[in-house]
Amino acid sequence: MEEIVIICSGSSGGHAKLIIDALEKANRKIKGIIDNQRQPGERLYGYEVLGDEEYVKRNSIDTGIVGIGDNWKRKQAVKRVKEINPFFKFTVVIHPYTSIARGVTIGEGTVVMAGAIINSDAQIGEHCIVNTKSSIAHDCEIGDYVSISPSATLGGNVLVGVGSTVAMGANVIHAVTIGQHTVIGAGSTVLDDIEDYKVAYGTPAKTVKVRKEFDKYL
Structure with missing residues (x-):
C-alpha cells in the first residue's frame, strides 16, 4: 500500500x-x-x-x-x-461518503470531501477542492486549482476557470461561465457570466472589484 x-x-x-x-x-x-x-x-x-x-x-x-x-x-x-x-x-483523495457519477474525470491532486456530489460527465481539473456538501451538475468543466466551497451548487454545463473560487452556499445556474482567478462570494446567486479576475457577490451576483491571481479570496 x-x-x-x-x-x-x-x-x-x-x-x-x-x-x-x-x-x-x-x-x-x-x-x-x-x-x-x-x-x-x-x-x-x-x-x-x-x-x-x-x-x-x-x-x-x-x-x-x-x-x-x-x-x-x-x-x-x-x-x-x-x-x-x-x-x-x-494522488486524488475522495472521501467514501461522496456521490460521483459515471463519466466524471478528476485530475491529479484533487480532493473530494464528504457529502459532495459530482454528476455525469463533469470534468474536474488538477489540484481542486470539491468541498463538503457541494454539488456539481452534469457536464460542468472545472479548471485547475479551483475551490468549490461547502454547500456551493453548480447547475449543468457551468464552466469555472483556473484558480477561481465559488464560496460557501453560492448557487450558479446552468450554462454560466466563471472566469479565471475569480471569486464568487458566499451565498451569492450567479445568473450571468462573470469575467476573469473579478470578485462578484449578491443575488443576482454582480462584479464589485477586480482582483489579482495571488489576492486573498475577499
Whole structure:
C-alpha cells in the first residue's frame, strides 16, 4: 500500500485535517506531514511532521497531496514539489461518503470531501477542492486549482476557470461561465457570466472589484 504525505504550511492545518479524515475513512495509509513552518516532530491531527519540502527529496518521497486551502498557495506548493521531484505523484483523495457519477474525470491532486456530489460527465481539473456538501451538475468543466466551497451548487454545463473560487452556499445556474482567478462570494446567486479576475457577490451576483491571481479570496 502506498504511503501518502500531506504537504501543508503552518496555518493551513484545517484543510489538512479534512484530508486526513478522508484518507482515514478510505483506509489509505498516511506517512506523515510535510510542512515548511512547523518543526519536525510536531504533530497535526495525530500525524508527525516529518520535515520541510526538502525532506521529500532527501527521502525519495514520491506520493502525496497538498493540503492547502488557498488556491494560489496550493499552486505554489505544487510548483516547489515538482521542482524538487519532477516525478512526484499527486494522488486524488475522495472521501467514501461522496456521490460521483459515471463519466466524471478528476485530475491529479484533487480532493473530494464528504457529502459532495459530482454528476455525469463533469470534468474536474488538477489540484481542486470539491468541498463538503457541494454539488456539481452534469457536464460542468472545472479548471485547475479551483475551490468549490461547502454547500456551493453548480447547475449543468457551468464552466469555472483556473484558480477561481465559488464560496460557501453560492448557487450558479446552468450554462454560466466563471472566469479565471475569480471569486464568487458566499451565498451569492450567479445568473450571468462573470469575467476573469473579478470578485462578484449578491443575488443576482454582480462584479464589485477586480482582483489579482495571488489576492486573498475577499
